Amino acid sequence: MKEVLEILSREIYKNISSIDNLNEIQEIRIKASKPLIAVVNNKEIIFGYSATVEDIKNMLQKISNYSLYAFEEEIKQGYITIQGGHRIGLAGQCVIENGTIKTIKNIASLNIRICREVIGCSNSIMQALVKNGAVLNTLIISPPKCGKTTLLRDIARNISNGNLNLEIIGKRTVVVDERSEIAACYNGIPQMNVGIRTDVYDNCIKSEGMMIAIRSMGPEVLICDEIGTYKDMEAMLMAYNSGVNIIATMHGKSIEDIYNRPIFNEILSNKIINNIVVLSNREGVGTLEGIYTI
Numbered sequence: 001m002k003e004v005l006e007i008l009s010r011e012i013y014k015n016i017s018s019i020d021n022l023n024e025i026q027e028i029r030i031k032a033s034k035p036l037i038a039v040v041n042n043k044e045i046i047f048g049y050s051a052t053v054e055d056i057k058n059m060l061q062k063i064s065n066y067s068l069y070a071f072e073e074e075i076k077q078g079y080i081t082i083q084g085g086h087r088i089g090l091a092g093q094c095v096i097e098n099g100t101i102k103t104i105k106n107i108a109s110l111n112i113r114i115c116r117e118v119i120g121c122s123n124s125i126m127q128a129l130v131k132n133g134a135v136l137n138t139l140i141i142s143p144p145k146c147g148k149t150t151l152l153r154d155i156a157r158n159i160s161n162g163n164l165n166l167e168i169i170g171k172r173t174v175v176v177d178e179r180s181e182i183a184a185c186y187n188g189i190p191q192m193n194v195g196i197r198t199d200v201y202d203n204c205i206k207s208e209g210m211m212i213a214i215r216s217m218g219p220e221v222l223i224c225d226e227i228g229t230y231k232d233m234e235a236m237l238m239a240y241n242s243g244v245n246i247i248a249t250m251h252g253k254s255i256e257d258i259y260n261r262p263i264f265n266e267i268l269s270n271k272i273i274n275n276i277v278v279l280s281n282r283e284g285v286g287t288l289e290g291i292y293t294i
Contacts, residue, residue, distance in 0.1 A: 001025065003084035004112060007062040009055040012036060015047045028112040032056055042285075056110060063088055076101050077203065085115035085184025085191030115184045117192045121147075121286065122154040126166045128275060128291045133169055135159060135221050135245040137272055141252040142279035147286030148249045149181050149225055151279065153192055155247055156182065156223045160195020173198040174219040176209035182225055207231035214242050221245045233266050240272045254278065255292060268294070 001022050008016060008028075015036055016028060027039040032055075036047040063080055064071050074080045080088045089111035095102045129138050142148045162170030177183050177200055183190035185202035194200065199217050201209040206224045213219050222239050224232075227248045239246055252258040255278055259265075267273055278289040 001114070003082055004028070004086055004114060007059055007082065007088075009058040011049060012051065012055055012059075015049050019045065025114055027114065028110075030056065030059070030110040030112070032108040053108070056107060059110060060107060072103060074203070076103050078104065079180070081180045081184060081186055083186045083191065085186065087113045087115065087180060087184070089113065115181075115192065116150075117153055118150050118286075119154065119157070119193065122151055122158055123163075123166065125151075125277060125288065125291060126155070126158055126163065126168060128277075129155065129247070130159075130166070130168050133167075135171065135247070136274040137240065137245055138247045138275040138277060139227070139267070139273050140247070140249040140277045140279065141255070141258055142249075143253055143281070144251065145285065146279045146281045148279055151277075151286065152223060152225060152247065152249055153182050153194060156194045156198055158195075159221050159223075159247075160198040170195070170197050171220040172218060173221045173223060174213040174217050175200045176204055176206050176213065176222065176224040177202050178204060178206050178209070179225065182223070207235040210235035210239055214239055214244060219244055221247065223247045225249050226251065228263070230263060230266070233263055233270075236267065236272055237270050240270070246272065253280075254289075 016038060024040050025038055029037040030051045032053050033050055036049050036051055038045045060068060063082055071080050075090060078090055090104055090107050091109035092104045092107035094104055129136055140148045140152060156173055156175055158168060159171050160173040162168050173195060175182050175194055175198055180203055183194045183200045184192045185200060188202060190200050210222055213222060222244050227250050236246055250258060255276055273294050276292040280287045280289050
């Protein structure tokens with residue numbers, strides 16, 4: 001929490017630091033003229049203090065090292081990643097140019113998402129993802145906030161580093177991190193442990209990043225989050241035909257849910273995926289509902 005506490009305005013710091021279990025904070029939601037809210041263990045704490053425009057301006061200065069212009073590309077994506085890998089979501093007045101968002105000004109809302117890694121959380125399923133030394137093409141599905149990105153990050157670490165206890169030999173790995181959530185890069189350097197053999201394309205469109213990686217980095221395994229478009233599927237097919245293994249995630253409530261999606265049927269018909277891992281929060285974040293062989 002050190003990096004997060006350092007960017008808070010004085011009054012917001014006073015309120016947040018009063019929480020007993022600081023290390024269990026998941027989100028801090030700050031809106032101009034609205035009560036400050038912290039999410040701790042999936043429960044909201046609503047404070048009596050309402051954030052001011054000055055609080056938000058003060059925090060934006062700290063987040064951007066007093067140069068918002070330098071973060072123009074990140075701002076138009078709706079977030080800035082700070083040291084430690086924590087992501088600050090932004091909302092305000094969008095400036096549209098040629099049909100796309102050029103920037104966001106008059107920012108009135110901040111959502112601080114605390115980034116944490118859970119080392120070893122994928123150990124129990126790794127043997128289902130690796131067979132005879134080869135990584136099986138795997139799709140991880142779950143609703144939002146059920147731990148799929150945390151699991152994916154640890155899978156990347158296990159595959160990249162190798163794990164003698166799990167009989168995994170380290171492999172050249174590329175993470176295409178479109179939303180800066182897997183590796184949580186700060187100035188291009190991963191803040192999370194994604195392994196010693198891992199290269200990261202941060203803030204990169206998945207379909208383009210996968211193709212660039214295949215051409216330039218010689219990966220054995222490609223890892224990306226939230227497959228959702230036909231371009232993503234085409235890039236996965238290109239990787240598959242190039243002999244590169246793929247591990248990716250997709251939003252979905254159940255295996256039946258994604259079977260009803262046209263893009264998933266395309267993935268199935270091309271026989272890209274070997275395994276589907278289904279997560280939920282039924283018994284807490286990261287509940288493993290099952291591993292299905294395709």
